[in-house]
Amino acid sequence: MAERVLNFVNAGDQDVSEVTISTGRHEAGPVETTRRITYTISYPTPAPNSVQAFEETFAAAAKEIVKDAEARDVEPGEA
């Protein structure tokens, strides 16, 4: 296998911008929030990461969870 490629991903617009290790300097870039496991408040504001976009996405997802729970007559989140 060739040298492994490490993609450094960040969570916000004032986050770590680059990571330097033995293989050189690697720039960090954004990914969508479902793959961010570092919890920050410093998100870039442009769509699709805007507050409005988040709220619409979450509202739709939450509605699905509630609808599913109602259909099964359980509390949201219950198996």
Added chain:
Amino acid sequence: MTDFAGVRGLFPAEAPPTVISDSPAVLERFRGGGFSVASIADLAAGAVTPPVSAVLAPAAPARHPMPALNAALRESAVLLVPLLGFASEDRAVDYFFERLRSLDFAAACEKSRQSLEFIQHQKEPVAIGCQGRELRVALGETLDVFAPKLAPAIARGECISIIQFLEIAMVPNDAYDGFTVDGDLLCEGVSIAHHLHAHFEAGPIAHKAWGLLQGEYAAGRFPLTLSVRDSAVVSIRNARGEDLLDRVLPLTDPVYRGRITEFAIGSLDPAATVDWSVNSQLNEPAGGVHLGLGAGETGAHIDFVSPRATVAGLAA
């Protein structure tokens, strides 16, 4: 190490950090520890001058991000401590305060660097062992890694989440082929998180997940054994052999549900002072490795932590 020398050392010596929070309990605790403090409300309203160095610890239910707060701190060196994303009751605040007191960021950064070099060059699957359980993680040609902070310093204009100093975390890439997990992990404790910007949506579900797993812990039914095949979790058995999988999975996000969303190597030493009855971000990197389920966007992100697991080829 003297009290809080590690966290103070992240900032310029001439600009000791001000602790900023929306929680009176957080402000009181840190004021008692000799820190300058300010409220988020005062800072966002322009009632106080933005500090050069800040420890930002949002802990009260609120809608994030707060544009006025971010604008006020744009030129500051900021260490973010997202208590709200884990737990922020008084006991959790006290626990965080005490753990932070002796946290050695420089040592953690060095461990992170070693871990990162290891995964960069490791050709064979990563072999992880703990008390007879074995886990193998095959790393792909392309691997997405959460950008870590490898030097114990925060520059002005940077906002760094505290966990970035404390772990090397691998996350799914677009093709979900960055890492493949197989085997069993012995889990001594969990940390459960949700994103701050999703607090009112994901927070209640994450809280429920914590209630479920904390109930197991309080009843003496830890450690858990997480069994994973081809990166899908097939069972989560408690110490009595009962499978919790069907109760846990619905509390995680639909996206990647049942699939591993994080494989991470902790950069702190396993410590006797770790209290698994507290949902703390500082427990997640407390040695060994951890595996994550869920994304924390519409449900819980649950880290299953094996602090005494050893990684073959990587110094403990």
